[in-house]
Amino acid sequence: MMQVKFNGKELDTQFKTSLEFFKNVSKNENDVWIINGFATKENIALKENDELFCIEKCVMPPKEALEAMMSARHTPKVYEKLKNSSVAVCGLGGLGSHIAINLARSGVGHLKLIDFDVIEPSNLNRQAYRVSDLGKLKTQALKEQINEINPYISVEICTLKIDENNLKSLFKDIDIVCEAFDSAAAKAMLAQNFHKFYPSTSLICASGLAGYGNSNAIQTKKIAQNFYMCGDLVSEAKPGNGLMAPRVNICAGHQANLVLELLVKNENKS
Numbered sequence: 424m425m426q427v428k429f430n431g432k433e434l435d436t437q438f439k440t441s442l443e444f445f446k447n448v449s450k451n452e453n454d455v456w457i458i459n460g461f462a463t464k465e466n467i468a469l470k471e472n473d474e475l476f477c478i479e480k481c482v483m484p485p486k487e488a489l490e491a492m493m494s495a496r497h498t499p500k501v502y503e504k505l506k507n508s509s510v511a512v513c514g515l516g517g518l519g520s521h522i523a524i525n526l527a528r529s530g531v532g533h534l535k536l537i538d539f540d541v542i543e544p545s546n547l548n549r550q551a552y553r554v555s556d557l558g559k560l561k562t563q564a565l566k567e568q569i570n571e572i573n574p575y576i577s578v579e580i581c582t583l584k585i586d587e588n589n590l591k592s593l594f595k596d597i598d599i600v601c602e603a604f605d606s607a608a609a610k611a612m613l614a615q616n617f618h619k620f621y622p623s624t625s626l627i628c629a630s631g632l633a634g635y636g637n638s639n640a641i642q643t644k645k646i647a648q649n650f651y652m653c654g655d656l657v658s659e660a661k662p663g664n665g666l667m668a669p670r671v672n673i674c675a676g677h678q679a680n681l682v683l684e685l686l687v688k689n690e691n692k693s
Contacts, residue, residue, distance in 0.1 A: 428474045431487035442466040453480045455492055462495040486575045493530045501687050502530055508686045509533035511597045513585055515561040517671035518629055519603030520551035525679035527569045533577040536562050539584040549668040591620050601678050602628040625685055631655040632674040635667050643677045653677040
């Protein structure tokens with residue numbers, strides 16, 4: 424008899440191997456088995472105080488089990504860094520809504536979502552909202568959606584318009600900020616003023632993502648210390664070349680991907 428930790432609780436077991444153990448507790452051969460942070464179906468000898476999880480197919484797992492699964496997929500050290508990080512998304516339209524969802528799926532522990540607008544039919548062609556969200560505040564609708572994707576992360580919403588006055592206090596405890604505004608004036612205001620107040624915090628902006636085609640032109644570039652730009656820096660919305668979902672999503676992916684890279688490498692820390 425030995426003691427292991429199974430699904431977050433101490434358990435005495437007489438089984439000597441992982442296959443014996445999981446075949447006794449698992450109801451479906453497609454369940455995910457995790458042993459000490461590693462997902463495997465190999466037969467491994469069990470040791471005292473091993474940590475085991477069984478993630479049932481088609482069932483929402485408890486927090487400890489879901490985190491163990493994400494940790495196993497991302498590798499433990501990566502997941503711990505993301506779990507203990509905070510990211511703000513400024514603007515929750517085609518860019519920001521998809522950035523936030525990507526970060527939620529990746530397990531970033533705290534998201535701060537900022538927007539002042541409500542969802543209208545013109546948003547549905549490229550933003551991460553549904554017909555049932557029409558008329559809702561974007562902040563509230565996105566928080567509800569993220570809660571259905573990953574209910575175990577912290578989501579803070581600020582329903583306001585960012586200006587030079589509130590900018591000074593909005594991001595004090597944030598590791599990285601993503602700019603995702605529709606307005607060129609708002610983009611310029613944030614880019615020009617952000618590092619006056621947060622010199623050691625990374626700001627990731629976007630420019631040039633309208634239309635369709637030429638996906639590879641969207642790139643990520645480091646412009647200055649703690650300042651990055653994603654997009655092709657050229658394409659803007661105009662007749663025959665409007666704001667369409669695929670290219671907006673590609674750029675959102677670039678921004679979210681850079682967030683993860685910076686958090687894991689800790690380049691955003693002073």
